[in-house]
Amino acid sequence: MTHATDLVPLELPSDPTGWSDWLRSRCDDNLDLVRTRVADLKRQPPSEPHAVLSGWNDIMAVLRSASSVAGLMSQVHPEEEIRTQAEAAQQETSRLSTDVSLDRELYDLLSRVDASTLDAGADKVLSDTLRDIRRAGVDKDESTRTRLRAISDEETLLEQEFSKGIRDSVLEVSLDPSQLGGLPLDFVAGHPTGDDGRVIVTTDYPDAYPFLSFAADAAARRDVMLAFNNRAWPQNDAVLTQLLALRAEHARLLGFDGWPDYDAEIKMIGRGAAIAAFIDEIATAAEESGRRDRAVLLDRLKVDHPEATDIDRADTTYYAEVVRRERFDVDAQQVRTYFDFAKVRAGLLDVTGRLFGLSYTLVPGATTWHEDVAAYDVHAEGGLLGRIYLDLHPREGKYKHAAQFDLVAGMRGRQLPEGALVCNFPRGLMEHRDVVTLFHEFGHLVHHVLAGRHDWSRFSGVATEWDFVEAPSQLLEEWAWHSDVLRTFATDESGEPIPAALVDRMRAANEFGKGYQARTQMFYAAVSYWLHHRRGDDLTAQVRDLQSTYDLFPFIEGTHFHASFGHLGGYSSAYYTYMWSLVVAKDLFSAFDPADLMDTEVSHRYRDQVLAAGGSKDAADLVADFLGRPYNADAFNRWLAAAPGLAG
Numbered sequence: 001m002t003h004a005t006d007l008v009p010l011e012l013p014s015d016p017t018g019w020s021d022w023l024r025s026r027c028d029d030n031l032d033l034v035r036t037r038v039a040d041l042k043r044q045p046p047s048e049p050h051a052v053l054s055g056w057n058d059i060m061a062v063l064r065s066a067s068s069v070a071g072l073m074s075q076v077h078p079e080e081e082i083r084t085q086a087e088a089a090q091q092e093t094s095r096l097s098t099d100v101s102l103d104r105e106l107y108d109l110l111s112r113v114d115a116s117t118l119d120a121g122a123d124k125v126l127s128d129t130l131r132d133i134r135r136a137g138v139d140k141d142e143s144t145r146t147r148l149r150a151i152s153d154e155e156t157l158l159e160q161e162f163s164k165g166i167r168d169s170v171l172e173v174s175l176d177p178s179q180l181g182g183l184p185l186d187f188v189a190g191h192p193t194g195d196d197g198r199v200i201v202t203t204d205y206p207d208a209y210p211f212l213s214f215a216a217d218a219a220a221r222r223d224v225m226l227a228f229n230n231r232a233w234p235q236n237d238a239v240l241t242q243l244l245a246l247r248a249e250h251a252r253l254l255g256f257d258g259w260p261d262y263d264a265e266i267k268m269i270g271r272g273a274a275i276a277a278f279i280d281e282i283a284t285a286a287e288e289s290g291r292r293d294r295a296v297l298l299d300r301l302k303v304d305h306p307e308a309t310d311i312d313r314a315d316t317t318y319y320a321e322v323v324r325r326e327r328f329d330v331d332a333q334q335v336r337t338y339f340d341f342a343k344v345r346a347g348l349l350d351v352t353g354r355l356f357g358l359s360y361t362l363v364p365g366a367t368t369w370h371e372d373v374a375a376y377d378v379h380a381e382g383g384l385l386g387r388i389y390l391d392l393h394p395r396e397g398k399y400k401h402a403a404q405f406d407l408v409a410g411m412r413g414r415q416l417p418e419g420a421l422v423c424n425f426p427r428g429l430m431e432h433r434d435v436v437t438l439f440h441e442f443g444h445l446v447h448h449v450l451a452g453r454h455d456w457s458r459f460s461g462v463a464t465e466w467d468f469v470e471a472p473s474q475l476l477e478e479w480a481w482h483s484d485v486l487r488t489f490a491t492d493e494s495g496e497p498i499p500a501a502l503v504d505r506m507r508a509a510n511e512f513g514k515g516y517q518a519r520t521q522m523f524y525a526a527v528s529y530w531l532h533h534r535r536g537d538d539l540t541a542q543v544r545d546l547q548s549t550y551d552l553f554p555f556i557e558g559t560h561f562h563a564s565f566g567h568l569g570g571y572s573s574a575y576y577t578y579m580w581s582l583v584v585a586k587d588l589f590s591a592f593d594p595a596d597l598m599d600t601e602v603s604h605r606y607r608d609q610v611l612a613a614g615g616s617k618d619a620a621d622l623v624a625d626f627l628g629r630p631y632n633a634d635a636f637n638r639w640l641a642a643a644p645g646l647a648g
């Protein structure tokens with residue numbers, strides 16, 4: 001490995017005026033540069049094929065610089081004005097990017113390039129680029145292009161309306177105060193009794209999730225479940241019907257058999273029919289394990305309700321929690337004492353540093369966008385590799401979930417990769433699930449940094465197919481579930497490491513229900529696929545049929561789940577991707593020795609062959625390079641079938 005050690009990370013400004021100027025230069029000025037370069041390339045196209053590609057690459061690199069900075073700052077900057085400025089820059093970037101991909105002259109220029117003289121990298125850039133801009137319809141006749149533009153605009157509006165419908169639909173359930181039995185004290189305190197002697201529980205997540213998990217009153221749980229699965233009904237049924245019809249037309253105009261074929265073309269899975277086959281394959285693999293754990297739930301339900309003959313989803317979350325408490329003896333309060341934030345952050349850096357041969361140096365006095373943010377330079381043998389920012393605590397106006405953002409996409413000899421983790425963890429003790437999230441998100445960040453030394457912007461960072469992107473992160477989660485790893489940093493106040501037996505029980509509790517959960521996931525994936533592939537006249541009836549085929553829990557009469565299934569917006573027919581990448585992650589993990597997860601022979605090979613490669617090859621080839629064979633579902637199926645280890 002050689003490093004261009006003369007490259008330096010960006011210097012960030014230190015005051016609001018500085019930020020505004022800096023954003024203008026990173027975004028607006030760069031967008032002007034894109035316009036100039038596009039015009040230059042069209043006016044004087046180089047005769048040499050490689051030079052045409054280089055010109056295109058320069059345009060893409062600058063466009064990406066603008067979009068990375070705007071995307072991150074719109075989510076994290078503490079000053080509202082700066083966030084607003086970044087949002088405007090983001091919209092401008094996305095408009096320009098659409099214009100470039102629909103530019104017929106650029107398309108003609110690229111399609112005339114003689115690919116036979118190109119090396120493998122340039123050849124892949126060319127064929128991927130041509131495919132992507134054809135997918136926008138650039139090579140269609142004028143009237144088709146007009147219609148495609150109109151469809152795209154309409155789809156965007158309908159997607160926004162669909163998700164707004166879900167956000168705005170907050171239903172209320174009126175309950176007797178006694179029906180809060182079983183819920184944590186802070187939940188009860190947050191739901192005071194009204195003048196009418198009733199308490200209100202809403203369908204918002206902070207209400208509905210704890211309620212379905214802990215409320216002991218079965219009738220109240222059923223009422224909340226009914227309300228939850230009637231959000232955005234009936235209005236979203238009509239919105240969805242229109243959206244599905246437009247997507248079908250969209251795909252047909254581009255010459256595809258249907259939307260799933262169009263959407264799958266640029267993913268690992270490749271074809272729509274392969275989604276249907278994958279769903280059935282996983283459903284079969286999950287059958288036995290799912291029925292085994294489902295029987296445990298039903299048995300436990302019968303202890304409380306001897307007359308019960310079946311269990312549905314108004315009761316499953318609650319009884320899964322009961323079973324976890326009773327059979328696995330995991331006390332979340334005790335677990336937390338081992339996960340002090342500062343020790344966890346240090347442990348994460350130590351573990352991933354050893355795994356990937358990296359060292360992270362805190363940059364003293366580095367300017368960041370907020371005092372909570374820590375900047376680290378990432379070194380590998382041979383020199384500076386990039387810079388990362390850890391922005392891990394909540395604050396007002398900040399992004400609410402957990403995600404990795406790019407700041408700079410690295411390019412060999414031009415710019416160092418830089419990225420940020422943006423999360424919302426507490427400052428003191430963490431829940432173990434937060435620790436898992438931290439490892440997961442860090443998987444994206446390290447992928448971004450390690451894949452930051454390509455010549456082509458297109459290959460830089462997490463630039464692989466969308467249904468592979470989660471696999472490296474799902475893989476890294478495994479390190480947060482093994483006691484040999486956790487014991488190196490998870491210590492309580494007295495310095496005592498977390499007991500191995502406790503970690504085993506935590507893992508077993510986490511794995512309980514994995515089979516029936518997989519079946520529920522395949523029900524969702526089937527809704528996402530079949531509604532797009534062959535839409536019925538009555539969406540509720542179609543969803544009900546799919547639930548009886550795939551879920552191990554029966555349909556609840558009077559519910560309309562599809563109206564609030566938000567993933568139908570952004571994921572369209574590709575909800576399967578979560579499970580797909582988990583299958584690949586389990587296969588990748590099979591190359592590691594569970595008894596020695598820190599074996600660097602394997603982890604360095606994984607680093608070089610999968611992560612550092614970025615988007616330079618198809619994900620299937622990266623995985624095959626590492627495993628020495630094509631990926632398969634064997635490891636996943638073994639994991640799914642294994643009974644969760646019951647510890648006494």
Ligand SMILES: [Zn+2]
Binds near residue numbers: 440441444470473
């Ligand atoms: Zn992720």
